[in-house]
Amino acid sequence: MTPRGDAAYTGVMPTSRLTALLVLVAAASVLGLAPILVRLTETGPAAAGLWRLMFALPLLTILAARSGAAGEGGFGHPSPWMLLAGLFFALDMSFWHYGLVLTSVANATVLCNLTPVVVTGFAWLVLKERPRNLFLLALVLAMAGAAAMALGASSEGAARDRTLLGDMLSLSVTVWYASYFLAIQRARRAATAQKVMLWSTAAGIPLMLLAALIMREQIVPLGAAGWAACIGLGLVHVAGQGGVAWALGRLPAALTAVTILVQPVVAGLLGWRIFGETLTPIQLAGGAVVLAAVVLAQWSSRRKTGAEAEAAAPVVSAKADL
Structure with missing residues (x-):
């Protein structure tokens, strides 16, 4: 069943x-x-993940209502797959955010974006x-x-051990x-993207609050700058993931998986500019290789049209999906 309002990829102009x-x-x-x-x-x-979902929820509610999802008997009720998606996303954000505290922005963002390998392998071997x-x-x-x-990030002594723990936490995000993503895929069989995003986000809020309380975190930002960052996270959640979800209706998912790896390149550059994190020549070369791979993936995908593209493109995504 294809939900109303979502175009399947069947070749585009x-x-x-x-x-x-x-x-x-x-x-x-x-x-x-x-x-x-x-x-x-x-x-x-x-707590940062909690505020990200909290500030995103009102906007997602408006988008779901305007998209026509509310016409399907109101906003309906969340399916088990939507609730599972909320659980996995809460685990995803908790591990990723803790990894961000312990390692560099570039490392955490790169390692958590290895998810396409996991899902591509699943699609290939199982599907x-x-x-x-x-x-x-x-x-x-x-x-x-x-x-x-x-791997090109530089760290010394105790900082290296701290970075290794952060890297391992970030790497575990690929599983969550x-x-x-697989839960979202199942949920999408019977609901629109807007409705799935709305309910999975709502389901993740109490889980993120519970995680923050268990870890005895600082939950409320200390000042105006902190609140502004939390609001920004909510906007990023809606605009970034919303844009990816929209593009997925018009591009092969496989191409999306590679293209989304632009994210760690941008995050690494911002980490260098804002936090003064070192970008080594190896890291710069790696970023260039990622961008070249995006171009190659685009070229590969352009050679497919219609049913051939839909049949051959694996169900795969990266950290930004939906």
């Missing part, structure tokens, strides 16, 4: 495709602001959806560039986000 790509790149760039804002919230890591060889090459290059950005 070049102009429409270009527009979707531009929206996708813009959305990924917006999401690159998220780790920066988390650092500025003046709250604990889980028997094998991607094209050229796309696989682009994916390998993107992952290699991402690894170079993470892959589970979140």
Whole structure:
């Protein structure tokens, strides 16, 4: 069942495709602001995720109402898959935000964006959806560039041990986000994207609050700057993920998976500019490889149209999806 208002990818005209790509790149760039804002919230890591969802919820409610989702018997009730998505997203944000505290912005953002490998493997081995060889090459290059950005970060002595723990927490996010994405995919079989986003976000709020309380975090921001960062996280959640969700209706999911890796490049540059985090030559080279892989993935996807593209593109995404 295809929910009302969501177009399946069946091949698009070049102009429409270009527009979707531009929206996708813009959305990924917006999401690159998220780790920066988390650092500025003046709250604990889980509390930052709580405020992100809290400030996003009113906007998602408005968007769901305007999209016509409210016409389906009001906003209805959340399905089990929507609730599971909320659980997995809460785990995703908790681990990712704690990783951000312990490692660099570039490392945390890169490692959590390895989710496409997990979901591509699932789609290939379980769903028997094998991607094209050229796309696989682009994916390998993107992952290699991402690894170079993470491994190229410099740290010494005790700081290296601290960074390793943060890296491990960030890497674990791939499991939670892959589970979140698969739950979203199942929920989307019977509901619009706006409704799924609304309920999964609402379900995540009490879970994030519980995590913040268990970890005895600072929940309320200490000043105006902290509140501004929390509000910014809510806007990033809606604009970034909303843009990716819109683009997914017009582009193959496989292409989206690679293109979204623009996010760690943007986050790394912002971390360097705002927090003075060092970008080594290896990290800069890795970022260039990621961008080249995005171009290659786009070229690979352009060679498919219609049913061929839909049949061959694996169900895969990265940290910014939906």
